[in-house]
Amino acid sequence: MTESAPIISIKGLTKTYDNEHQALKGIDLDIREGEILALLGPNGAGKTTLISAICGLVSPSSGTVTVAGYDIIKDFRKTREMIGLVPQELTLGAFERVGNTVAFSRGLFGKAPNAKFIDDLLDELTLGDKKDNMVQQLSGGMKRRVLIAKALSHEPQILFLDEPTAGVDVELRKDMWSIVERLRQSGVTIILTTHYIEEAEEIADRVGVIAGGELLELEDKKTLMEKLGKKQLVVELKNGINTIPSELGEYGLELANDGLKLTYTFDARQERTGMTTLLTSLSQAGLVVTDLNTRQSSLEDIFVDIVKADA
Amino acid sequence: MNTQAVRAIYTAEMRRTRNTLLQSVAAPVISTALYFVVFGSAIGSRIESVDGVAYGAFIVPGLMMLSLLTQSISNASFGIFFPKFTGTIYEVMSAPISFFEILIGYVGAAATKSMILGVLILITATFFVDLRIAHPFWMLGFFLLTCVSFSLFGFIIGLWADNFEKLQLIPSLVITPLVFLGGSFYSVDMLPAFWQKISLLNPVLYLISGFRWSFFEVSDVGVGISLSMILVFLLVCIAIVWIMFKTGYKLKP
Numbered sequence: 001m002t003e004s005a006p007i008i009s010i011k012g013l014t015k016t017y018d019n020e021h022q023a024l025k026g027i028d029l030d031i032r033e034g035e036i037l038a039l040l041g042p043n044g045a046g047k048t049t050l051i052s053a054i055c056g057l058v059s060p061s062s063g064t065v066t067v068a069g070y071d072i073i074k075d076f077r078k079t080r081e082m083i084g085l086v087p088q089e090l091t092l093g094a095f096e097r098v099g100n101t102v103a104f105s106r107g108l109f110g111k112a113p114n115a116k117f118i119d120d121l122l123d124e125l126t127l128g129d130k131k132d133n134m135v136q137q138l139s140g141g142m143k144r145r146v147l148i149a150k151a152l153s154h155e156p157q158i159l160f161l162d163e164p165t166a167g168v169d170v171e172l173r174k175d176m177w178s179i180v181e182r183l184r185q186s187g188v189t190i191i192l193t194t195h196y197i198e199e200a201e202e203i204a205d206r207v208g209v210i211a212g213g214e215l216l217e218l219e220d221k222k223t224l225m226e227k228l229g230k231k232q233l234v235v236e237l238k239n240g241i242n243t244i245p246s247e248l249g250e251y252g253l254e255l256a257n258d259g260l261k262l263t264y265t266f267d268a269r270q271e272r273t274g275m276t277t278l279l280t281s282l283s284q285a286g287l288v289v290t291d292l293n294t295r296q297s298s299l300e301d302i303f304v305d306i307v308k309a310d311a
Numbered sequence: 312m313n314t315q316a317v318r319a320i321y322t323a324e325m326r327r328t329r330n331t332l333l334q335s336v337a338a339p340v341i342s343t344a345l346y347f348v349v350f351g352s353a354i355g356s357r358i359e360s361v362d363g364v365a366y367g368a369f370i371v372p373g374l375m376m377l378s379l380l381t382q383s384i385s386n387a388s389f390g391i392f393f394p395k396f397t398g399t400i401y402e403v404m405s406a407p408i409s410f411f412e413i414l415i416g417y418v419g420a421a422a423t424k425s426m427i428l429g430v431l432i433l434i435t436a437t438f439f440v441d442l443r444i445a446h447p448f449w450m451l452g453f454f455l456l457t458c459v460s461f462s463l464f465g466f467i468i469g470l471w472a473d474n475f476e477k478l479q480l481i482p483s484l485v486i487t488p489l490v491f492l493g494g495s496f497y498s499v500d501m502l503p504a505f506w507q508k509i510s511l512l513n514p515v516l517y518l519i520s521g522f523r524w525s526f527f528e529v530s531d532v533g534v535g536i537s538l539s540m541i542l543v544f545l546l547v548c549i550a551i552v553w554i555m556f557k558t559g560y561k562l563k564p
Contacts, residue, residue, distance in 0.1 A: 017564055055405040058564050077313070080407035091398035095330055100323070107319025108406040150402065 006030035013063035023049040025213040038200035041210035047193035084156030099131040109154035161192040236291035320416025347439040362529040367440040372523040373495030387421035387465030410556035421462035450525035460545035
């Protein structure tokens with residue numbers, strides 16, 4: 001990805017709530033135009049506060065945020081026009097029709113009414129036949145779609161998705177990722193928060209790890225995984241063993257599958273992984289190897305490591 | 312100025328009224344008609360005229376004020392309280408819209424509803440009593456000022472209230488007594504001297520008095536004082552709303 005001026009630039013952002021809970025402890029973050037950034041972190045990490053501060057729902061205690069070069073407080077009209085937000089909670093007025101509430105959002109963000117655009121948007125979210133339904137009659141998944149439609153109603157250049165797939169069925173999840181993909185192709189910058197690691201792994205370009213109000217890591221997804229990823233070498237044995245031979249003690253092997261499988265965990269960042277010596281030692285111990293297999297650890301493992309190291 | 316946003320809020324609020332037509336418009340009109348039947352026709356026929364005005368006609372301005380005040384407050388307070396309660400306020404707060412524009416949208420819609428209601432009550436009244444309006448412009452002025460300032464007041468209550476109980480508290484415990492004791496159904500002259508003095512502390516008295524003057528040219532206090540009182544009330548409400556918005560009161564942590 002080319003290094004251009006960031007679309008969102010966050011500098012020294014802190015937020016301390018009235019109850020003295022410090023939700024953000026000095027976040028510095030540049031978000032690139034057109035990327036999909038996943039903010040990963042456990043509940044209460046500060047993800048929603050961060051998003052809320054950028055969108056104008058929470059007043060920052062200190063620090064600055066600019067969107068496309070505009071300050072979010074001084075030039076709030078310019079910055080907010082560019083942003084669409086899908087909140088975490090299913091917050092919808094009860095006594096409203098789907099079409100009306102989406103058109104309302106468009107107007108609220110300063111755009112002239114455009115019935116065709118709203119109709120197309122509803123169709124894309126498979127809400128076309130629900131246009132005249134009352135919002136409270138919809139299922140949870142459908143309500144989520146309405147919230148997405150509302151967030152996209154004013155054609156934003158930046159989309160925030162706060163825990164988009166919490167309590168969402170497989171179908172909607174798939175639909176959501178295809179919408180995200182289409183938006184990315186049209187140049188929309190997407191920031192999503194999640195505590196589902198697979199989600200970040202699946203669609204993000206970069207992953208930021210947030211815990212305790214601090215941004216602990218921010219890397220390209222691949223780099224992050226390579227940088228911090230542990231690899232495992234799984235060795236299949238011809239003849240099962242009951243115990244790991246003492247000469248192999250130093251490798252910290254795990255025995256599984258009725259003694260037919262040995263797992264060796266190593267750090268991919270090290271220059272010497274120890275694989276070669278392990279194989280030599282295996283043959284010296286008289287074990288016959290039938291298969292070898294290496295695998296990368298998932299973002300989940302990485303995440304747990306980072307948060308643990310920080311704690 | 313984000314006129315699209317103001318329009319969007321105003322339209323959505325007016326749509327809410329249409330959806331709840333029975334509750335928003337029919338109910339107040341019916342209850343006012345009942346007042347006319349009971350106080351105007353049944354009891355009123357046994358009461359002499361007050362200050363030279365037939366009792367049935369005399370209570371019209373007071374009854375209109377009763378409805379305008381309670382309905383302005385309830386419309387505006389509910390209009391802003393409900394999105395707060397359901398959480399949909401996030402959208403308004405994240406929109407490229409100033410607090411002033413939010414205010415025009417919500418308060419404008421609430422005031423419009425009250426005006427429609429006031430006109431309906433006036434029309435209803437003509438079925439029961441002979442009515443004349445001595446000073447139509449003054450009447451319209453008091454009418455508009457009351458709708459706007461009490462919608463503003465309702466908006467403040469809606470922002471302040473964090474549960475349904477608080478939402479009902481001020482309208483039922485403060486406004487309704489003030490209206491009833493403010494001379495809706497009687498002239499302050501009819502009270503003992505001590506209570507006349509106490510009544511002068513009631514701001515609603517000035518409203519009703521001024522409004523009644525614009526109909527019948529009879530009043531408890533000077534019309535100039537009445538007008539000043541409502542303007543002061545309007546300015547106080549604007550000041551409170553302004554401070555609330557500046558500090559993000561209960562809207563923005």
